[in-house]
Amino acid sequence: MTVKSTIEAIREAMHEELVADPRVMVLGEDVGTRGGVFLATQNFIEEFGEHRIIDTPLAECSIAGVSLGLAFRGLRPIAEIQFSDFWWYAANQLIGEASRVHYGTNGYLSAPMVVRIPYGGGVRGGLFHSQYIESYLYNTPGLKVIAPSNPYDAKGLLKSAIRDDNPVIFLEHKKTYRAVRGEVPDTSYTIPIGRAEVKRPGTDITLISYGLAIHYGMEAATLLEGDDVSVEVLDLRTLRPLDNETILESVKRTGKALIVHEASVTGGVGAEVAAIIAEGAFEYLDAPVTRLCGPDLPAMAFAPTMEDGFMVNTQKITDALLKLAAY
Amino acid sequence: MSPNGEKALSSTKAMPAHRRLGLTDDQLLGFYEQMALARIMDDRLIALNRQGKVPLVASCQGSEAASMGLALAAKTDGDCFLFPYYRDMPMKLVMGVSPLETMIGHIGKDGNTFNGGRQFLLQGASPNFPIIHLSNVVGSNLSQAVGYALGCKTLGEDTVVFVSFGDGGSSEGECHEAMNFAGVHKLPVVFCCYNNRLAISVPQEKQMAIENLADRAAGYGFPGVVVDGTDSLEVYRIAKEAIDRARDPSGGPTFLELKVERLKPHTSDDDDTRYRTPEDMEDSRRRDPLARLNAYLSDLGILTPAHDEQIFQESRAEVNRVTDAAENAPWPDASNLYGHLYAP
Numbered sequence: 001m002t003v004k005s006t007i008e009a010i011r012e013a014m015h016e017e018l019v020a021d022p023r024v025m026v027l028g029e030d031v032g033t034r035g036g037v038f039l040a041t042q043n044f045i046e047e048f049g050e051h052r053i054i055d056t057p058l059a060e061c062s063i064a065g066v067s068l069g070l071a072f073r074g075l076r077p078i079a080e081i082q083f084s085d086f087w088w089y090a091a092n093q094l095i096g097e098a099s100r101v102h103y104g105t106n107g108y109l110s111a112p113m114v115v116r117i118p119y120g121g122g123v124r125g126g127l128f129h130s131q132y133i134e135s136y137l138y139n140t141p142g143l144k145v146i147a148p149s150n151p152y153d154a155k156g157l158l159k160s161a162i163r164d165d166n167p168v169i170f171l172e173h174k175k176t177y178r179a180v181r182g183e184v185p186d187t188s189y190t191i192p193i194g195r196a197e198v199k200r201p202g203t204d205i206t207l208i209s210y211g212l213a214i215h216y217g218m219e220a221a222t223l224l225e226g227d228d229v230s231v232e233v234l235d236l237r238t239l240r241p242l243d244n245e246t247i248l249e250s251v252k253r254t255g256k257a258l259i260v261h262e263a264s265v266t267g268g269v270g271a272e273v274a275a276i277i278a279e280g281a282f283e284y285l286d287a288p289v290t291r292l293c294g295p296d297l298p299a300m301a302f303a304p305t306m307e308d309g310f311m312v313n314t315q316k317i318t319d320a321l322l323k324l325a326a327y
Numbered sequence: 328m329s330p331n332g333e334k335a336l337s338s339t340k341a342m343p344a345h346r347r348l349g350l351t352d353d354q355l356l357g358f359y360e361q362m363a364l365a366r367i368m369d370d371r372l373i374a375l376n377r378q379g380k381v382p383l384v385a386s387c388q389g390s391e392a393a394s395m396g397l398a399l400a401a402k403t404d405g406d407c408f409l410f411p412y413y414r415d416m417p418m419k420l421v422m423g424v425s426p427l428e429t430m431i432g433h434i435g436k437d438g439n440t441f442n443g444g445r446q447f448l449l450q451g452a453s454p455n456f457p458i459i460h461l462s463n464v465v466g467s468n469l470s471q472a473v474g475y476a477l478g479c480k481t482l483g484e485d486t487v488v489f490v491s492f493g494d495g496g497s498s499e500g501e502c503h504e505a506m507n508f509a510g511v512h513k514l515p516v517v518f519c520c521y522n523n524r525l526a527i528s529v530p531q532e533k534q535m536a537i538e539n540l541a542d543r544a545a546g547y548g549f550p551g552v553v554v555d556g557t558d559s560l561e562v563y564r565i566a567k568e569a570i571d572r573a574r575d576p577s578g579g580p581t582f583l584e585l586k587v588e589r590l591k592p593h594t595s596d597d598d599d600t601r602y603r604t605p606e607d608m609e610d611s612r613r614r615d616p617l618a619r620l621n622a623y624l625s626d627l628g629i630l631t632p633a634h635d636e637q638i639f640q641e642s643r644a645e646v647n648r649v650t651d652a653a654e655n656a657p658w659p660d661a662s663n664l665y666g667h668l669y670a671p
Contacts, residue, residue, distance in 0.1 A: 061500060066470050073479060074478065096462070
């Protein structure tokens, strides 16, 4: 075990898979000599050569489409979209095409590809370098969508994604890249896609979240110990397919649920989780299912005052938990 | 090679064009028989559409020589992979897809190997053919074909990839991105643009400010060639050249602009009398690729009127047979709606 940052864990996952499987390739803008703008692919081109590590033109649609074509030929591409704000160009190839490959060929073809996408705010990225895109992706049947919160999960889930025979969108919260560090085995391991994890057991309220907000949720849960409120924290980790079973099992025990995410509230992952709880655990509820999410605004505003207003934080979560505890 | 192409079929009786290209009389007759079959199949699909039995037809009439000439080059080469588009039913026939499977696929009955009734126009992919035709979102197949070619090159294979699309599709940003990528990596791809001068109803002059789409290839660093797409042998000849160029270490992609005609409306849902003049349609009919190949074979005495009549009779009988068989085939089980969403 070594303490690593999230970006180091992500790099390690790709490195291990590039070594283990000659079919694995990496492509994207600046992933070669530059090593990626976040250095996720640092030194890959030197080690694996420019036939496996491809600096592409600045053109996201073809990054996704070329990846799909590589997958058709039996290779296992890992594409990097430099910022989530640029992924829209690739939407046709991912939502329109890749998601329908297996279904549309009646199970004959598959599309083993991973698209890594840095996303999220809190980094002063403003309106066009901070977007949350998971709401537009998680409701696409045929895609798998992963959003890890920490280095250990990032490495294990990314390795699973690379080995998966389906198109997987791997969402990496930019603020976790260096701010979130943790112990990561130096050896190979995987974490199954589609399983949520109880990060902290509790009995009064289930806090359901993913990505960066998990860390604020954990802080809030610790703070509330002093108020005799026992909060269970559930990290979804995979947004499609959602782990209905673990969500329901937890909420049935606690009777209250607070769903937290930074993406805009309307139609977000939280809306689906709330519906799952309403349908599967209605009789166990002691309070309305509650959401604490990003506002319905286009994206993050630039000035720090406004950015703080958009983002979820420990204080906002603590307030919401106390209100729910008192219900 | 000339846009209005009178030259290509020019040949002497002693050494006709097809023999110079290494095709025997019988091979070319077989090719003509397939084109006749494609025409009758297309007419039948349109008729079945009017009867409410085939929901959509994207007629191939007017682009058969392009679609089939490319396929003949690919098939005789033996190591080509195709990413066709929605007017390429004849391409699939040449590659060996049976008329029955074609008919079943268009009706949506059970038993096609491309999509199991999940898609129209026989889209999808089959383990039996070197073809991927995932969707009919125009332009989407270009970067996929480029990626496939990159994969072949990465694996050290000699496969050459063909991707076809229309003049309409050439306006998509995807087209630019794909050709640029292929140019950078000198990939073994043949970009085949069937230019019928109409994006449904929008004429070429409203789609682009140039006369020849092939001119664009220079911007991507590879050759663009204008081909008379109603001339089967010329398409075949240029396609073979493009295959050779794709495999040449100093070669790479080629852009073929196949000047074709659209003898029918865009699809069975379209009414082209709203935007085409009778004169324009008459001009198109004069460049009917089937009639052209017929004239070529007849001039050389390879095809007699009696033989021609026999070919059409047999094609009609075959299309009748597969129509009956497809109509009598079962529908896919409703449970096939589910399953195969994710690869295991």
